[in-house]
Amino acid sequence: MIEIKNISKSFNDRMVLDKVSGVFKKGETSLVIGASGTGKSVLLKCMLDLVRPEAGTTLYDGRDFYVGDEEDKKDIRREMGVLFQGGALFDSKTVHENVQFPLDMLTEMGEGEKKDRVEFCLQRVGLEGTGGRMPSEISGGMKKRVGIARAIVMNPKYLFCDEPNSGLDPLTSIKIDELIKEITDEFGITTVVITHDMNSVLSIGDKIMFLHKGKKLWEGNSQTIMGDTVPELEEFVFCNKALSLMRAGK
Amino acid sequence: MLSVIGRYLIFLGKLFTRRESLKVYWERFIDECIGIGVSSVFIVAIVAVFIGAVVCVQTRANLVSPVIPVYVVSNIVRDMTLLELSSTFMCVVLAGKVGSNIAGELGTMKITEQIDALEVMGINSASYLVLPKLLAAVFTFPLLAIISGFLGIFGGYLAGTLSGIITPEDYVYGIRYSFIPFNVFISIIKAIVFGFLISTISAFQGYNTRGGALEVGQASTSAVTNSCIAVLIADYLLAELLT
Numbered sequence: 128m129i130e131i132k133n134i135s136k137s138f139n140d141r142m143v144l145d146k147v148s149g150v151f152k153k154g155e156t157s158l159v160i161g162a163s164g165t166g167k168s169v170l171l172k173c174m175l176d177l178v179r180p181e182a183g184t185t186l187y188d189g190r191d192f193y194v195g196d197e198e199d200k201k202d203i204r205r206e207m208g209v210l211f212q213g214g215a216l217f218d219s220k221t222v223h224e225n226v227q228f229p230l231d232m233l234t235e236m237g238e239g240e241k242k243d244r245v246e247f248c249l250q251r252v253g254l255e256g257t258g259g260r261m262p263s264e265i266s267g268g269m270k271k272r273v274g275i276a277r278a279i280v281m282n283p284k285y286l287f288c289d290e291p292n293s294g295l296d297p298l299t300s301i302k303i304d305e306l307i308k309e310i311t312d313e314f315g316i317t318t319v320v321i322t323h324d325m326n327s328v329l330s331i332g333d334k335i336m337f338l339h340k341g342k343k344l345w346e347g348n349s350q351t352i353m354g355d356t357v358p359e360l361e362e363f364v365f366c367n368k369a370l371s372l373m374r375a376g377k
Numbered sequence: 378m379l380s381v382i383g384r385y386l387i388f389l390g391k392l393f394t395r396r397e398s399l400k401v402y403w404e405r406f407i408d409e410c411i412g413i414g415v416s417s418v419f420i421v422a423i424v425a426v427f428i429g430a431v432v433c434v435q436t437r438a439n440l441v442s443p444v445i446p447v448y449v450v451s452n453i454v455r456d457m458t459l460l461e462l463s464s465t466f467m468c469v470v471l472a473g474k475v476g477s478n479i480a481g482e483l484g485t486m487k488i489t490e491q492i493d494a495l496e497v498m499g500i501n502s503a504s505y506l507v508l509p510k511l512l513a514a515v516f517t518f519p520l521l522a523i524i525s526g527f528l529g530i531f532g533g534y535l536a537g538t539l540s541g542i543i544t545p546e547d548y549v550y551g552i553r554y555s556f557i558p559f560n561v562f563i564s565i566i567k568a569i570v571f572g573f574l575i576s577t578i579s580a581f582q583g584y585n586t587r588g589g590a591l592e593v594g595q596a597s598t599s600a601v602t603n604s605c606i607a608v609l610i611a612d613y614l615l616a617e618l619l620t
Binding site: 172175177197198200201204205207209211212213215216217218228229231232233 | 395397401485486489490491493494496497498499500501
């Protein structure tokens with residue numbers, strides 16, 4: 128379980144996050160949604176301690192992530208997997224080397240064991256046989272899959288996905304969403320997804336947190352989001368033409 | 378300005394804390410030696426040969442007095458090459474090639490979140506990415522300076538003898554005449570210092586890139602400009618200190 132308590136962050140006197148709190152449970156896919164510039168990615172970076180908030184804490188199964196030095200945090204970091212917006216694959220390494228990288232750096236596993244683990248992860252994301260390719264030789268959707276494979280290779284307890292659908296066609300987006308959901312259920316991971324994609328919201332949101340101008344305005348799930356009457360949330364959800372027509376009963 | 382120097386010094390400190398295993402650094406060090414050193418041999422060779430040749434031709438053209446023996450031409454080529462051209466001039470060229478490469482690579486890694494990916498794994502990204510580059514530069518720049526020195530003198534020999542400015546015997550006599558071995562040592566010391574400055578300043582610029590492709594380009598430009606300025610200031614200080 129991940130718990131965030133009163134996270135606040137500002138840049139140049141502009142409040143980006145204002146006392147945001149929430150709980151993300153084990154085995155659930157939790158979504159943080161909101162329009163661009165509402166502080167979703169900053170919240171993620173605060174949770175990963177890539178950006179240190181001015182106030183508040185992030186607890187990983189009760190362990191305060193902001194206490195202690197980097198050595199102390201390493202144990203928690205080893206339990207994390209992160210899928211970055213663009214995949215963040217290392218350009219100079221092949222797909223196989225990218226996925227194997229955390230094992231090389233953070234474990235004492237033998238070469239054979241590492242190879243098996245990498246092949247299992249690539250197979251799990253549907254990319255068997257592509258290990259020898261360079262990141263520049265694969266599509267955007269494949270890069271996201273490789274990013275997911277790298278994120279799960281260490282068997283993480285916590286999985287973070289920053290805009291997993293950005294830049295992808297609708298069909299590939301749905302496949303990536305399904306893959307994240309399946310992996311979360313299969314391995315019992317606590318998954319946090321940052322998104323503004325309504326398809327994701329409706330299909331994989333076990334729990335949804337809506338941010339607006341740095342504040343948490345609403346919390347619920349994919350069943351309750353359509354019926355809620357918070358004006359900012361309504362505006363966000365029903366700006367989608369298909370959903371607005373559905374709402375109007377057409 | 379002071380805050381930038383302060384951040385640069387903090388960045389340097391970060392390179393030596395929370396290091397990864399030596400095996401990791403060794404593999405990356407070898408890769409960087411190839412990227413920084415071996416791939417620069419060609420440009421260093423071309424620059425050294427031609428600069429040596431130009432110095433020879435220019436020196437002869439400006440030393441037309443009958444009282445000055447002709448072997449002074451190769452004597453000047455030797456000292457200029459060893460004291461300045463093989464280290465300072467070569468490093469200004471390398472600041473362009475290696476410096477922009479380091480800043481561009483790290484800047485791109487920064488804006489594509491590859492550095493964040495390392496950090497969330499608990500890896501000290503600055504140390505993992507920059508320390509091998511620093512060690513490779515400090516190791517290969519002196520070797521390049523030696524190659525450059527040798528080829529610079531050889532370039533002068535080719536230009537001098539092929540154009541009839543000086544005979545091979547006079548040229549060889551000139552480069553051996555009143556030779557001070559310490560000058561080779563000065564060239565090596567300079568190359569080590571310049572290697573340190575170019576690699577760390579360029580890495581600092583690239584590592585702190587914010588924004589997009591435009592900022593990566595700006596970081597590369599700043600890396601080359603700042604590295605060249607630092608090399609020239611350090612050159613003056615070393616000249617005062619060592620000669």
